[in-house]
Amino acid sequence: MIKKSPNYFQFIIVLLFFAKVSFGQEFSKxxxxxxxxxxxxxxxxxxxxxxxxxxxxxATLSGIGGAIIYVPFxxxxxxxxxxxxxxxxxxxxxxxxxxxxxxxxxxGIANLRLALPFALVAxxxxxxxxxxxxxxxxxxxxxxxxxxLLFIVSLMILxxxxxxxxxxxxxxxxxxxxxxxxYHEKTTSEEISWKIHRSxxxxxxxxxxxxxxxxxxxxxxxxxIPVLNLVLGTPLxxxxxxSKVILSVTxxxxxxxxxxxxxxxxxVTIPSVLGMIIGxxxxxxxxxxxxxxxxxxxxxxxxxxxxxxxxxxxxxxG
Amino acid sequence: xxxxxxxxxxxxxxxxxxxxxxxxxxxxxxxxYILYMxxxxxSFLPINRLVxxxxxxxxxxxxxxTMPVGLDLIHHLNRSDIIxxxxxxxxxxxxxxxxxxxxxxxxxxxxxxxxxxxxxxxxVLILAVFGIISFDSH
Numbered sequence: 001m002i003k004k005s006p007n008y009f010q011f012i013i014v015l016l017f018f019a020k021v022s023f024g025q026e027f028s029k030x031x032x033x034x035x036x037x038x039x040x041x042x043x044x045x046x047x048x049x050x051x052x053x054x055x056x057x058x059a060t061l062s063g064i065g066g067a068i069i070y071v072p073f074x075x076x077x078x079x080x081x082x083x084x085x086x087x088x089x090x091x092x093x094x095x096x097x098x099x100x101x102x103x104x105x106x107x108g109i110a111n112l113r114l115a116l117p118f119a120l121v122a123x124x125x126x127x128x129x130x131x132x133x134x135x136x137x138x139x140x141x142x143x144x145x146x147x148x149l150l151f152i153v154s155l156m157i158l159x160x161x162x163x164x165x166x167x168x169x170x171x172x173x174x175x176x177x178x179x180x181x182x183y184h185e186k187t188t189s190e191e192i193s194w195k196i197h198r199s200x201x202x203x204x205x206x207x208x209x210x211x212x213x214x215x216x217x218x219x220x221x222x223x224x225i226p227v228l229n230l231v232l233g234t235p236l237x238x239x240x241x242x243s244k245v246i247l248s249v250t251x252x253x254x255x256x257x258x259x260x261x262x263x264x265x266x267x268v269t270i271p272s273v274l275g276m277i278i279g280x281x282x283x284x285x286x287x288x289x290x291x292x293x294x295x296x297x298x299x300x301x302x303x304x305x306x307x308x309x310x311x312x313x314x315x316x317x318g
Numbered sequence: 319x320x321x322x323x324x325x326x327x328x329x330x331x332x333x334x335x336x337x338x339x340x341x342x343x344x345x346x347x348x349x350x351y352i353l354y355m356x357x358x359x360x361s362f363l364p365i366n367r368l369v370x371x372x373x374x375x376x377x378x379x380x381x382x383x384t385m386p387v388g389l390d391l392i393h394h395l396n397r398s399d400i401i402x403x404x405x406x407x408x409x410x411x412x413x414x415x416x417x418x419x420x421x422x423x424x425x426x427x428x429x430x431x432x433x434x435x436x437x438x439x440x441x442v443l444i445l446a447v448f449g450i451i452s453f454d455s456h
Contacts, residue, residue: 042355042365044365044369045355079372079373080372080373081372081373081374081375081376083375083376084372084376087376091406091409091410094410095343095344095409098336098339098340098343098409098412098413099340099344101336102333102334102336102337103337105325105330105332105333106325106330106333107325108323108324108325111329112325112328112329112332112420113326113329113432116432116435116436116439117435119439120435120438120439120442123439123442123443124442127442127446134376138375176431177431177432181323182323184323191323248336248412248413249413249439252410252412252413252414252443252446253442253443253446255410256410256443256446256447256449257446259387259406259407259410260388261376261377261387262376262377262379262380262385262387263376264403264406265368265372266350266351266354266399266403266405267354267365267368267369267372267399267402269406270350270351270354270402270405270406271351273347274344274347274348274351277344
Protein backbone atom coordinates (compact mmCIF):
# COMPACT_ATOMS: atom_id res chain seq x y z
CA MET A 1 0.00 0.00 0.00
CA ILE A 2 1.38 3.38 -0.99
CA LYS A 3 1.25 5.90 1.82
CA LYS A 4 0.28 9.42 0.91
CA SER A 5 3.26 11.69 1.46
CA PRO A 6 2.76 14.29 4.22
CA ASN A 7 2.32 17.82 2.94
CA TYR A 8 4.01 19.79 5.72
CA PHE A 9 6.82 20.92 3.41
CA GLN A 10 4.21 22.47 1.13
CA PHE A 11 2.84 24.28 4.15
CA ILE A 12 6.30 25.66 5.02
CA ILE A 13 6.92 26.75 1.43
CA VAL A 14 3.55 28.53 1.33
CA LEU A 15 4.32 30.20 4.67
CA LEU A 16 7.77 31.37 3.56
CA PHE A 17 6.42 32.46 0.18
CA PHE A 18 3.74 34.51 1.93
CA ALA A 19 6.37 36.11 4.18
CA LYS A 20 8.63 36.86 1.22
CA VAL A 21 5.85 38.35 -0.92
CA SER A 22 4.45 40.40 1.93
CA PHE A 23 7.66 41.63 3.50
CA GLY A 24 10.42 40.87 1.02
CA GLN A 25 11.28 44.46 0.16
CA GLU A 26 11.16 45.73 3.70
CA PHE A 27 13.02 42.72 5.02
CA SER A 28 16.22 43.76 3.26
CA LYS A 29 15.99 47.17 4.95
CA UNK A 30 15.81 45.53 8.37
CA UNK A 31 19.31 44.14 8.04
CA UNK A 32 20.54 47.67 8.46
CA UNK A 33 18.69 49.28 11.37
CA UNK A 34 19.80 52.69 10.10
CA UNK A 35 17.51 52.23 7.11
CA UNK A 36 14.47 51.49 9.25
CA UNK A 37 11.44 53.53 8.52
CA UNK A 38 9.20 54.17 11.51
CA UNK A 39 6.03 53.64 9.45
CA UNK A 40 6.76 49.92 8.87
CA UNK A 41 7.30 48.95 12.52
CA UNK A 42 4.01 47.05 12.61
CA UNK A 43 5.34 44.48 10.13
CA UNK A 44 7.93 43.30 12.65
CA UNK A 45 5.59 41.47 15.02
CA UNK A 46 3.91 39.83 12.01
CA UNK A 47 7.24 38.59 10.62
CA UNK A 48 8.32 37.26 14.01
CA UNK A 49 4.90 35.70 14.52
CA UNK A 50 4.99 33.89 11.14
CA UNK A 51 8.58 32.84 11.62
CA UNK A 52 7.76 31.45 15.06
CA UNK A 53 4.85 29.44 13.63
CA UNK A 54 7.38 27.82 11.30
CA UNK A 55 9.82 27.19 14.17
CA UNK A 56 7.13 25.73 16.44
CA UNK A 57 5.92 23.53 13.61
CA UNK A 58 9.38 22.17 12.84
CA ALA A 59 10.26 21.76 16.52
CA THR A 60 7.19 19.61 17.14
CA LEU A 61 7.75 17.43 14.10
CA SER A 62 11.41 16.90 14.88
CA GLY A 63 10.88 16.37 18.61
CA ILE A 64 13.37 19.03 19.75
CA GLY A 65 12.75 22.27 21.63
CA GLY A 66 11.58 25.42 19.84
CA ALA A 67 14.17 27.67 21.46
CA ILE A 68 17.08 25.68 20.07
CA ILE A 69 15.86 26.45 16.54
CA TYR A 70 14.62 29.97 17.34
CA VAL A 71 17.78 31.45 18.94
CA PRO A 72 20.35 30.58 16.25
CA PHE A 73 17.96 31.33 13.39
CA UNK A 74 16.70 34.67 14.62
CA UNK A 75 20.23 35.73 15.58
CA UNK A 76 21.43 34.80 12.09
CA UNK A 77 18.61 36.49 10.16
CA UNK A 78 17.14 39.34 12.22
CA UNK A 79 19.01 42.50 13.28
CA UNK A 80 18.02 42.11 16.93
CA UNK A 81 20.66 42.12 19.63
CA UNK A 82 21.46 38.66 20.96
CA UNK A 83 20.39 39.75 24.50
CA UNK A 84 16.73 40.02 23.42
CA UNK A 85 16.84 36.86 21.30
CA UNK A 86 18.21 34.80 24.18
CA UNK A 87 15.67 36.30 26.58
CA UNK A 88 12.88 35.42 24.15
CA UNK A 89 14.33 31.93 23.67
CA UNK A 90 14.03 31.34 27.41
CA UNK A 91 10.42 32.56 27.55
CA UNK A 92 9.55 30.38 24.53
CA UNK A 93 11.04 27.31 26.22
CA UNK A 94 9.42 28.22 29.54
CA UNK A 95 5.93 28.75 28.08
CA UNK A 96 6.14 25.55 26.05
CA UNK A 97 7.23 23.58 29.12
CA UNK A 98 4.49 25.08 31.30
CA UNK A 99 1.92 24.33 28.63
CA UNK A 100 2.98 20.69 28.26
CA UNK A 101 3.77 19.80 31.90
CA UNK A 102 0.27 19.46 33.43
CA UNK A 103 -0.89 16.76 31.02
CA UNK A 104 2.40 14.87 31.34
CA UNK A 105 2.27 15.02 35.16
CA UNK A 106 -1.38 13.94 35.29
CA UNK A 107 -0.71 10.94 33.04
CA GLY A 108 2.38 9.92 35.02
CA ILE A 109 4.66 10.50 32.01
CA ALA A 110 6.51 13.17 33.99
CA ASN A 111 7.67 12.48 37.55
CA LEU A 112 7.83 15.39 40.00
CA ARG A 113 10.03 13.59 42.56
CA LEU A 114 12.56 12.89 39.82
CA ALA A 115 12.41 16.47 38.56
CA LEU A 116 12.75 18.40 41.85
CA PRO A 117 16.38 17.66 42.91
CA PHE A 118 17.81 17.95 39.40
CA ALA A 119 15.77 21.08 38.67
CA LEU A 120 17.13 22.70 41.84
CA VAL A 121 20.73 22.16 40.75
CA ALA A 122 20.05 23.23 37.14
CA UNK A 123 18.15 26.36 38.21
CA UNK A 124 21.03 27.54 40.44
CA UNK A 125 23.57 27.12 37.65
CA UNK A 126 21.16 28.68 35.10
CA UNK A 127 21.27 31.90 37.16
CA UNK A 128 25.03 32.03 36.90
CA UNK A 129 24.95 30.96 33.24
CA UNK A 130 22.51 33.76 32.39
CA UNK A 131 24.55 36.28 34.31
CA UNK A 132 27.76 35.12 32.65
CA UNK A 133 26.14 35.12 29.18
CA UNK A 134 24.93 38.70 29.59
CA UNK A 135 28.35 39.87 30.70
CA UNK A 136 30.12 38.44 27.64
CA UNK A 137 30.52 40.37 24.42
CA UNK A 138 28.11 39.32 21.62
CA UNK A 139 30.97 38.10 19.44
CA UNK A 140 32.01 35.48 22.00
CA UNK A 141 28.40 34.41 22.66
CA UNK A 142 27.61 34.08 18.94
CA UNK A 143 30.78 32.08 18.33
CA UNK A 144 30.21 29.82 21.35
CA UNK A 145 26.59 29.33 20.28
CA UNK A 146 27.77 28.13 16.86
CA UNK A 147 30.20 25.68 18.47
CA UNK A 148 27.54 24.45 20.92
CA LEU A 149 25.13 23.91 18.02
CA LEU A 150 27.72 21.79 16.22
CA PHE A 151 27.98 19.69 19.38
CA ILE A 152 24.18 19.40 19.62
CA VAL A 153 23.92 18.37 15.96
CA SER A 154 26.52 15.63 16.51
CA LEU A 155 24.64 14.56 19.65
CA MET A 156 21.43 14.34 17.60
CA ILE A 157 23.15 12.21 14.96
CA LEU A 158 25.16 9.94 17.24
CA UNK A 159 23.14 9.50 20.43
CA UNK A 160 21.25 6.29 20.88
CA UNK A 161 18.14 6.25 23.02
CA UNK A 162 17.14 3.39 25.22
CA UNK A 163 13.42 2.92 25.67
CA UNK A 164 13.72 0.92 28.90
CA UNK A 165 17.28 1.16 30.30
CA UNK A 166 18.29 -1.60 32.67
CA UNK A 167 18.98 -0.34 36.20
CA UNK A 168 20.30 -3.16 38.36
CA UNK A 169 20.46 -1.24 41.63
CA UNK A 170 19.37 2.24 42.72
CA UNK A 171 22.05 4.49 44.15
CA UNK A 172 21.78 5.56 47.79
CA UNK A 173 20.76 9.15 46.99
CA UNK A 174 17.85 8.13 44.78
CA UNK A 175 16.83 5.56 47.42
CA UNK A 176 16.78 8.28 50.09
CA UNK A 177 14.72 10.54 47.80
CA UNK A 178 12.42 7.63 46.87
CA UNK A 179 12.80 8.31 43.16
CA UNK A 180 11.14 5.72 40.98
CA UNK A 181 7.71 4.38 40.28
CA UNK A 182 5.40 2.54 37.95
CA TYR A 183 3.86 3.92 34.80
CA HIS A 184 1.28 2.49 32.45
CA GLU A 185 2.62 2.02 28.93
CA LYS A 186 -0.44 2.53 26.75
CA THR A 187 1.04 1.02 23.58
CA THR A 188 1.61 -2.37 25.24
CA SER A 189 -0.83 -2.05 28.17
CA GLU A 190 2.05 -2.94 30.50
CA GLU A 191 2.92 -1.61 33.93
CA ILE A 192 6.55 -0.51 33.74
CA SER A 193 8.44 -0.33 37.03
CA TRP A 194 11.48 1.96 37.01
CA LYS A 195 14.21 3.31 39.24
CA ILE A 196 17.35 5.34 38.66
CA HIS A 197 21.08 5.08 39.32
CA ARG A 198 24.14 7.36 39.05
CA SER A 199 22.38 10.31 40.70
CA UNK A 200 25.57 12.15 41.83
CA UNK A 201 27.10 12.36 38.31
CA UNK A 202 23.60 13.22 37.08
CA UNK A 203 23.53 16.23 39.43
CA UNK A 204 26.88 17.43 38.08
CA UNK A 205 25.65 17.09 34.49
CA UNK A 206 22.46 19.02 35.30
CA UNK A 207 24.61 21.78 36.78
CA UNK A 208 26.42 22.07 33.43
CA UNK A 209 23.16 21.87 31.44
CA UNK A 210 21.55 24.62 33.54
CA UNK A 211 24.56 26.88 33.03
CA UNK A 212 24.44 26.45 29.24
CA UNK A 213 20.65 26.90 29.13
CA UNK A 214 20.93 30.20 30.99
CA UNK A 215 23.91 31.40 29.01
CA UNK A 216 22.45 30.80 25.55
CA UNK A 217 18.69 30.89 26.20
CA UNK A 218 18.20 27.73 24.17
CA UNK A 219 16.21 25.62 26.63
CA UNK A 220 17.76 22.32 27.67
CA UNK A 221 15.62 19.46 26.37
CA UNK A 222 18.43 18.48 24.01
CA UNK A 223 20.61 17.61 27.02
CA UNK A 224 18.03 16.82 29.73
CA ILE A 225 16.61 13.84 27.86
CA PRO A 226 19.92 12.01 27.14
CA VAL A 227 21.10 12.54 30.74
CA LEU A 228 17.83 11.33 32.26
CA ASN A 229 17.61 8.40 29.87
CA LEU A 230 21.19 7.26 29.30
CA VAL A 231 22.95 8.35 32.51
CA LEU A 232 20.24 8.00 35.16
CA GLY A 233 18.48 5.09 33.47
CA THR A 234 14.99 6.61 33.31
CA PRO A 235 12.62 5.07 30.72
CA LEU A 236 12.57 7.23 27.58
CA UNK A 237 8.98 8.43 27.97
CA UNK A 238 9.54 9.43 31.60
CA UNK A 239 12.75 11.19 30.54
CA UNK A 240 10.95 13.21 27.85
CA UNK A 241 8.07 14.14 30.19
CA UNK A 242 10.24 14.96 33.22
CA SER A 243 12.60 17.01 31.05
CA LYS A 244 9.74 19.48 30.48
CA VAL A 245 9.22 19.95 34.22
CA ILE A 246 12.95 20.47 34.84
CA LEU A 247 13.04 22.89 31.91
CA SER A 248 10.24 25.02 33.36
CA VAL A 249 12.20 25.51 36.61
CA THR A 250 15.60 26.05 34.97
CA UNK A 251 14.24 28.60 32.52
CA UNK A 252 12.26 30.41 35.21
CA UNK A 253 15.42 31.23 37.15
CA UNK A 254 17.37 32.24 34.01
CA UNK A 255 14.42 34.26 32.68
CA UNK A 256 14.48 36.42 35.81
CA UNK A 257 18.09 37.38 35.18
CA UNK A 258 17.14 38.50 31.67
CA UNK A 259 14.01 40.28 32.95
CA UNK A 260 15.99 42.18 35.58
CA UNK A 261 18.57 43.14 32.96
CA UNK A 262 15.86 44.55 30.65
CA UNK A 263 16.70 41.89 28.06
CA UNK A 264 13.14 40.78 27.43
CA UNK A 265 11.13 42.98 25.07
CA UNK A 266 7.39 42.21 24.82
CA UNK A 267 7.37 43.41 21.20
CA VAL A 268 9.75 40.57 20.32
CA THR A 269 8.80 37.95 22.90
CA ILE A 270 5.00 37.88 22.75
CA PRO A 271 4.54 37.39 18.96
CA SER A 272 7.28 34.77 19.10
CA VAL A 273 5.65 32.86 21.98
CA LEU A 274 2.17 33.02 20.43
CA GLY A 275 3.52 31.98 17.00
CA MET A 276 5.35 29.10 18.61
CA ILE A 277 2.17 27.88 20.35
CA ILE A 278 0.22 27.94 17.07
CA GLY A 279 3.10 26.24 15.21
CA UNK A 280 3.24 23.55 17.89
CA UNK A 281 -0.50 22.92 17.62
CA UNK A 282 -0.24 22.66 13.80
CA UNK A 283 2.75 20.35 14.19
CA UNK A 284 0.88 18.07 16.60
CA UNK A 285 -1.94 17.70 14.05
CA UNK A 286 0.45 16.70 11.29
CA UNK A 287 2.74 14.65 13.56
CA UNK A 288 0.69 11.47 13.18
CA UNK A 289 1.08 11.56 9.40
CA UNK A 290 4.69 12.74 9.29
CA UNK A 291 7.92 10.86 8.81
CA UNK A 292 9.93 11.77 11.95
CA UNK A 293 13.27 10.62 10.50
CA UNK A 294 12.88 12.89 7.46
CA UNK A 295 11.93 15.89 9.60
CA UNK A 296 14.78 15.19 12.01
CA UNK A 297 17.30 15.26 9.16
CA UNK A 298 15.76 18.46 7.79
CA UNK A 299 16.20 20.10 11.22
CA UNK A 300 19.76 18.75 11.53
CA UNK A 301 20.64 20.41 8.21
CA UNK A 302 18.98 23.67 9.31
CA UNK A 303 20.84 23.62 12.64
CA UNK A 304 24.10 22.84 10.90
CA UNK A 305 23.62 25.80 8.58
CA UNK A 306 22.75 28.12 11.44
CA UNK A 307 25.73 26.89 13.47
CA UNK A 308 28.00 27.78 10.54
CA UNK A 309 26.30 31.19 10.22
CA UNK A 310 26.72 31.73 13.98
CA UNK A 311 30.43 30.87 13.85
CA UNK A 312 31.01 33.12 10.84
CA UNK A 313 28.96 35.94 12.39
CA UNK A 314 30.83 35.49 15.68
CA UNK A 315 34.17 35.81 13.89
CA UNK A 316 33.04 38.84 11.89
CA UNK A 317 31.39 40.75 14.76
CA GLY A 318 33.61 43.40 16.09
CA UNK B 319 8.83 5.20 45.94
CA UNK B 320 5.35 5.32 44.47
CA UNK B 321 4.26 1.71 43.95
CA UNK B 322 1.09 2.44 42.05
CA UNK B 323 0.68 3.90 38.58
CA UNK B 324 -1.39 6.76 40.05
CA UNK B 325 0.60 10.00 40.34
CA UNK B 326 1.03 11.16 43.95
CA UNK B 327 -1.22 13.92 45.28
CA UNK B 328 1.46 16.65 45.24
CA UNK B 329 2.15 15.90 41.56
CA UNK B 330 -1.55 16.27 40.71
CA UNK B 331 -1.79 19.47 42.75
CA UNK B 332 1.24 20.89 40.92
CA UNK B 333 -0.21 19.91 37.52
CA UNK B 334 -3.56 21.53 38.34
CA UNK B 335 -2.16 24.90 39.40
CA UNK B 336 0.32 25.05 36.50
CA UNK B 337 -2.45 24.25 34.02
CA UNK B 338 -4.74 27.05 35.23
CA UNK B 339 -1.99 29.64 35.61
CA UNK B 340 -0.44 28.88 32.19
CA UNK B 341 -3.81 29.44 30.53
CA UNK B 342 -4.31 32.71 32.40
CA UNK B 343 -0.78 33.74 31.35
CA UNK B 344 -1.41 33.09 27.65
CA UNK B 345 -4.71 35.02 27.73
CA UNK B 346 -2.98 37.87 29.58
CA UNK B 347 -0.24 37.90 26.93
CA UNK B 348 -2.76 38.16 24.09
CA UNK B 349 -4.85 40.92 25.72
CA UNK B 350 -1.86 42.97 26.87
CA TYR B 351 -0.22 42.69 23.46
CA ILE B 352 -3.33 43.99 21.71
CA LEU B 353 -3.24 46.96 24.10
CA TYR B 354 0.43 47.49 23.30
CA MET B 355 -0.04 47.32 19.54
CA UNK B 356 -2.92 49.78 19.69
CA UNK B 357 -0.89 51.98 22.06
CA UNK B 358 -3.77 52.10 24.49
CA UNK B 359 -2.77 53.27 27.06
CA UNK B 360 0.28 55.06 25.70
CA SER B 361 3.49 53.02 25.85
CA PHE B 362 6.62 54.10 27.71
CA LEU B 363 8.76 53.50 24.63
CA PRO B 364 6.83 53.60 21.34
CA ILE B 365 7.50 50.53 19.23
CA ASN B 366 8.45 52.62 16.18
CA ARG B 367 11.33 54.05 18.26
CA LEU B 368 12.16 50.69 19.80
CA VAL B 369 12.76 49.01 16.41
CA UNK B 370 15.55 51.51 15.78
CA UNK B 371 17.25 50.64 19.06
CA UNK B 372 16.84 46.89 19.43
CA UNK B 373 20.18 46.09 17.84
CA UNK B 374 22.00 47.56 20.86
CA UNK B 375 22.67 45.84 24.19
CA UNK B 376 19.93 45.94 26.81
CA UNK B 377 22.19 47.89 29.18
CA UNK B 378 22.60 50.58 26.51
CA UNK B 379 18.90 50.57 25.67
CA UNK B 380 18.00 51.16 29.32
CA UNK B 381 20.54 53.95 29.58
CA UNK B 382 19.33 55.74 26.43
CA UNK B 383 15.58 55.35 26.97
CA THR B 384 15.48 55.22 30.82
CA MET B 385 13.25 52.15 30.44
CA PRO B 386 12.29 50.88 33.91
CA VAL B 387 13.48 47.44 35.03
CA GLY B 388 12.97 45.32 38.15
CA LEU B 389 10.89 46.84 40.91
CA ASP B 390 10.76 50.22 39.08
CA LEU B 391 8.20 48.66 36.74
CA ILE B 392 5.56 49.02 39.46
CA HIS B 393 5.59 52.80 38.98
CA HIS B 394 4.74 52.50 35.26
CA LEU B 395 1.80 50.13 35.22
CA ASN B 396 -0.23 52.68 33.26
CA ARG B 397 1.93 52.09 30.14
CA SER B 398 0.88 49.51 27.56
CA ASP B 399 4.41 48.13 26.97
CA ILE B 400 4.90 47.69 30.72
CA ILE B 401 1.49 45.97 31.01
CA UNK B 402 2.62 43.67 28.22
CA UNK B 403 5.86 42.95 30.08
CA UNK B 404 3.81 42.17 33.20
CA UNK B 405 2.16 39.28 31.35
CA UNK B 406 5.64 37.81 30.70
CA UNK B 407 6.52 38.41 34.35
CA UNK B 408 3.36 36.52 35.32
CA UNK B 409 4.46 33.55 33.14
CA UNK B 410 7.84 33.70 34.91
CA UNK B 411 6.14 33.46 38.32
CA UNK B 412 4.04 30.36 37.58
CA UNK B 413 6.69 27.81 38.60
CA UNK B 414 7.26 29.62 41.91
CA UNK B 415 3.51 29.56 42.65
CA UNK B 416 3.47 25.86 41.78
CA UNK B 417 6.23 25.18 44.30
CA UNK B 418 4.46 27.25 46.96
CA UNK B 419 1.38 25.09 46.30
CA UNK B 420 3.20 21.76 46.85
CA UNK B 421 5.28 22.78 49.87
CA UNK B 422 2.42 22.09 52.36
CA UNK B 423 1.89 18.66 50.72
CA UNK B 424 5.46 17.61 51.57
CA UNK B 425 5.23 19.13 55.07
CA UNK B 426 1.99 17.22 55.66
CA UNK B 427 3.63 13.97 54.51
CA UNK B 428 6.59 14.74 56.85
CA UNK B 429 8.85 14.25 53.85
CA UNK B 430 11.90 16.13 55.09
CA UNK B 431 14.18 15.82 52.01
CA UNK B 432 11.50 17.08 49.61
CA UNK B 433 10.32 19.78 52.02
CA UNK B 434 13.89 21.10 52.09
CA UNK B 435 14.37 20.80 48.31
CA UNK B 436 11.08 22.63 47.64
CA UNK B 437 11.86 25.32 50.20
CA UNK B 438 15.36 25.82 48.82
CA UNK B 439 13.98 26.05 45.28
CA UNK B 440 11.45 28.71 46.34
CA UNK B 441 14.26 30.70 48.01
CA VAL B 442 16.49 30.45 44.90
CA LEU B 443 13.68 31.59 42.60
CA ILE B 444 12.64 34.45 44.90
CA LEU B 445 16.25 35.63 45.08
CA ALA B 446 16.27 35.56 41.27
CA VAL B 447 13.01 37.55 41.12
CA PHE B 448 14.43 40.31 43.28
CA GLY B 449 17.64 40.33 41.32
CA ILE B 450 19.73 39.34 44.31
CA ILE B 451 21.47 36.62 42.31
CA SER B 452 21.14 38.56 39.13
CA PHE B 453 22.71 40.79 36.55
CA ASP B 454 23.65 44.24 37.73
CA SER B 455 22.70 46.41 34.79
CA HIS B 456 23.31 49.72 36.52
